[in-house]
Amino acid sequence: MIRSGFWAMGGYARFVWPSIGFALAILAWNIWSARRHHARALLRVRRAIQMARSEES
Amino acid sequence: MTPRRKRLWVVLGILAGVSASVALAVVAGRQDISFYYVPTQVALGKAPADKDFRIGGLVMKGSVRRKPGDMTVHFVLTDYAHQVPVVYTGVLPDLFREGQGIIAHGQLGPNGVFVADEVLAKHDSKYMPPEIAASLKKNAGAAAAGAGAAPNPRG
Amino acid sequence: MWTWFHRLASPPHLYRTAAAWAPWLAFAAVILIGYGLVDGLVFAPPDYQQGDAFRIIYVHAPSAWLSLFGYTLMAVAGAVALIWRIKVGYAVAAAAAPIGASFTLSALVTGSLWGRPMWGTYWAWDPRLTSELILLFLYFGVISLRKAFEDPNRGDRASALLGIVGVVNVPIVHFSVYWWNSLHQGGTVMRLGKPEMPGSMLWPLLAMLAGFMCFFGAVLCVRVRAEILSRERQSTWVREVVAA
Numbered sequence: 001m002i003r004s005g006f007w008a009m010g011g012y013a014r015f016v017w018p019s020i021g022f023a024l025a026i027l028a029w030n031i032w033s034a035r036r037h038h039a040r041a042l043l044r045v046r047r048a049i050q051m052a053r054s055e056e057s
Numbered sequence: 058m059t060p061r062r063k064r065l066w067v068v069l070g071i072l073a074g075v076s077a078s079v080a081l082a083v084v085a086g087r088q089d090i091s092f093y094y095v096p097t098q099v100a101l102g103k104a105p106a107d108k109d110f111r112i113g114g115l116v117m118k119g120s121v122r123r124k125p126g127d128m129t130v131h132f133v134l135t136d137y138a139h140q141v142p143v144v145y146t147g148v149l150p151d152l153f154r155e156g157q158g159i160i161a162h163g164q165l166g167p168n169g170v171f172v173a174d175e176v177l178a179k180h181d182s183k184y185m186p187p188e189i190a191a192s193l194k195k196n197a198g199a200a201a202a203g204a205g206a207a208p209n210p211r212g
Numbered sequence: 213m214w215t216w217f218h219r220l221a222s223p224p225h226l227y228r229t230a231a232a233w234a235p236w237l238a239f240a241a242v243i244l245i246g247y248g249l250v251d252g253l254v255f256a257p258p259d260y261q262q263g264d265a266f267r268i269i270y271v272h273a274p275s276a277w278l279s280l281f282g283y284t285l286m287a288v289a290g291a292v293a294l295i296w297r298i299k300v301g302y303a304v305a306a307a308a309a310p311i312g313a314s315f316t317l318s319a320l321v322t323g324s325l326w327g328r329p330m331w332g333t334y335w336a337w338d339p340r341l342t343s344e345l346i347l348l349f350l351y352f353g354v355i356s357l358r359k360a361f362e363d364p365n366r367g368d369r370a371s372a373l374l375g376i377v378g379v380v381n382v383p384i385v386h387f388s389v390y391w392w393n394s395l396h397q398g399g400t401v402m403r404l405g406k407p408e409m410p411g412s413m414l415w416p417l418l419a420m421l422a423g424f425m426c427f428f429g430a431v432l433c434v435r436v437r438a439e440i441l442s443r444e445r446q447s448t449w450v451r452e453v454v455a456a
Contacts, residue, residue: 006253006254009264009265009267010258010263010264010265011263012263012264012265015265015268015325015328015329016265016267016268016325018325019272019321019322019326020253020267020268020271022271022322022325023272023318026314026315026317026318027245027427030311030314030427031431034431034435034438035434037434037435037438037439038434038435038437038438038441040438040442041438041441041442042441044442044445045441045450045451046454048445048446048451049451049454049455052451061295061297065295068291068294068295068373071373071377072376072377072380075377075380076380079380079384090392091339091392091393091394092336092337092338092339092392092393092395093393093395094393148332149332150329150330150331150332151329151332152261152262152330177332177336177395178330178331179331179395180261180330180331181397181408182397182398182399182400182408183408183409184400184408184409184410184413185259185260185409185410186257186258186259186260186412187257187258187259187260188257189410190260190261191260
């Protein structure tokens with residue numbers, strides 16, 4: 001399936017794999033960071049709602 | 058003028074101002090921004106004489122000479138109009154070969170030989186598998202044999 | 213067209229639109245990037261000059277493209293917000309900035325790892341490389357300027373203005389390889405005329421470009437939703453949406 005010498009990348013493995021890895025890490029950071037921002041924003045709104053409710057009662 | 062129209066003009070005005078100043082800076086420093094000089098500029102004396110600079114061109118076919126067991130290599134850089142001989146001692150990049158575009162950093166000696174302390178290889182934006190490149194070369198060779206080789210002035 | 217644009221300018225509508233688009237964009241991104249990586253790394257032939265090192269193009273070119281696309285989007289969103297007082301423009305600009313900055317970093321690092329074996333150096337003060345580094349600093353400036361003000365509205369306006377001014381750097385990055393003698397090669401796909409690549413190498417590259425675009429869109433949707441939520445947290449519609 002995978003051609004022979006795939007991991008060696010014709011002798012350029014130490015440049016090709018780190019660059020692929022870095023780009024994939026950037027993709028992963030984007031997913032993690034966006035979801036964290038969204039979760040935090042939701043939490044802040046929920047807190048604001050609770051504050052408003054406790055002021056009413 | 059509505060406030061909205063006014064804000065539009067303020068933004069466009071700032072953008073125009075910055076663009077103009079960047080354009081002026083670029084035109085004024087045109088040569089300083091370029092990464093290298095070409096052999097024609099060197100031949101016309103446009104390259105700095107007493108300072109280090111970079112020179113870029115193609116490695117002339119058949120010009121590469123090295124002594125066995127020595128890291129020193131002599132070659133000639135060309136832009137098809139002028140030639141500059143270069144001498145360099147050190148490790149060459151993988152792409153260094155005859156016909157390849159390369160950029161050398163160093164100083165022009167009084168004898169007209171450029172003494173380089175760094176050699177970088179340039180590659181173009183063409184990509185193709187080795188088999189296609191080989192067959193293209195064969196076809197080009199056959200065509201050139203018939204019509205006479207025309208140099209392709211690409212950097 | 214204009215009614216569509218005006219409806220997007222309403223925060224609740226944009227919030228819902230972003231929620232509807234995100235999963236589809238994410239799905240397309242997974243398919244396209246998955247195919248692009250496998251075809252580009254496994255099946256595409258090596259280059260006649262660069263061998264297997266050329267495969268770095270499959271992550272470098274999409275990163276570099278998004279670094280410019282992200283900046284342009286951020287500047288346009290900031291300009292729309294400044295000129296027409298459309299507040300979601302600031303939310304979009306704030307959401308796009310960190311994504312674009314991350315891809316600028318990716319373009320610089322992958323390019324450096326490509327430059328070492330091919331050019332012979334990790335870094336050179338070349339017009340293309342230098343202007344891309346300036347792009348990264350502009351992103352940092354825009355991001356930190358937003359946080360530098362007590363009043364978030366002033367932060368929004370200041371960073372939008374810096375974003376707009378910095379947009380002059382975008383054509384400089386793109387055309388630097390044609391305007392000046394550069395170590396960097398010209399564009400292979402984003403150019404006038406035919407791409408300088410055979411199909412076996414080009415299809416995975418186009419898939420990666422499209423996949424990265426979809427990825428950018430999906431992440432932007434999530435970030436825009438987060439921005440709208442925290443900016444509109446006092447409004448009743450946000451409280452109704454979150455409480456439900």
